[in-house]
Amino acid sequence: MEKENEMSIVARITAAVVLIPVLIFGLYIVIHGHLTPGGGFPGGAVMATGVVMFLVVFGNLKGINDQLFILLESIGLIGFALLAFLGLPKGFFNNFLANTNGIFGMSVGFGTNPGYLNTGGVIPLMNMAVGLEVFAALSLIVFIMFKR
Amino acid sequence: MLKKIFKLMTLTVVFGYILVMVMHTHPFGKPSYTDMDDYFIQNGQEETGSNNIVTSIVFDYRGMDTLGEASVLFAAASGVALAFLEVRNGKRK
Numbered sequence: 001m002e003k004e005n006e007m008s009i010v011a012r013i014t015a016a017v018v019l020i021p022v023l024i025f026g027l028y029i030v031i032h033g034h035l036t037p038g039g040g041f042p043g044g045a046v047m048a049t050g051v052v053m054f055l056v057v058f059g060n061l062k063g064i065n066d067q068l069f070i071l072l073e074s075i076g077l078i079g080f081a082l083l084a085f086l087g088l089p090k091g092f093f094n095n096f097l098a099n100t101n102g103i104f105g106m107s108v109g110f111g112t113n114p115g116y117l118n119t120g121g122v123i124p125l126m127n128m129a130v131g132l133e134v135f136a137a138l139s140l141i142v143f144i145m146f147k148r
Numbered sequence: 149m150l151k152k153i154f155k156l157m158t159l160t161v162v163f164g165y166i167l168v169m170v171m172h173t174h175p176f177g178k179p180s181y182t183d184m185d186d187y188f189i190q191n192g193q194e195e196t197g198s199n200n201i202v203t204s205i206v207f208d209y210r211g212m213d214t215l216g217e218a219s220v221l222f223a224a225a226s227g228v229a230l231a232f233l234e235v236r237n238g239k240r241k
Contacts (some may be wrong), residue, residue, distance in 0.1 A: 034198040058241035093211030098197040119201045120198040123207045144232045
């Protein structure tokens with residue numbers, strides 16, 4: 001009863017079990033980019049790997065077409081550039097959220113600390129934008145080549 | 149025969165030059181000027197609020213570079229999409 005392009009039941013079950021942890025690990029790398037090694041590029045690549053695994057094992061992504069990936073990619077890049085332009089009164093790529101005690105604005109002193117998520121100014125937001133863009137771009141490349 | 153000797157001589161000269169250059173580099177981990185590195189290490193954490201100095205440099209001090217990288221990735225994905233969509237729609241054989 002296997003459709004074409006679909007792998008065996010063992011591979012399908014394994015991929016379904018592993019997919020969610022892979023995506024969550026990618027999200028973790030993206031969101032903790034300003035605290036631990038990692039960031040938008042590696043995290044997006046990890047998430048794209050999950051999508052590629054799903055695509056290879058199941059043969060297609062039901063209900064998802066390439067327009068969605070193109071949209072996400074564009075949103076990521078535009079968001080990144082927009083965040084850069086938002087700091088323009090003081091300068092291009094000015095970190096206008098850091099040390100304001102607002103969102104992502106907790107101040108951090110020099111030296112070691114436990115690593116607070118609410119720090120970094122615009123850096124976490126930029127990490128998220130870049131992560132979205134990398135995820136969508138790499139997924140789009142594989143998806144569009146796979147569907148041919 | 150002359151050609152072979154000439155090739156061998158060229159190879160020897162190039163490798164000798166590279167060897168001399170490698171021997172004259174400063175030791176690993178001891179750069180000549182460290183003003184900029186010291187500034188980032190001392191002030192990067194307080195200025196950007198980010199524990200990860202590498203991220204603070206990549207996304208804050210040198211954000212233009214990252215913007216270029218993201219644009220390159222976007223252009224690559226767009227190019228692949230354009231080429232493969234044209235093939236699939238039968239515009240180009």
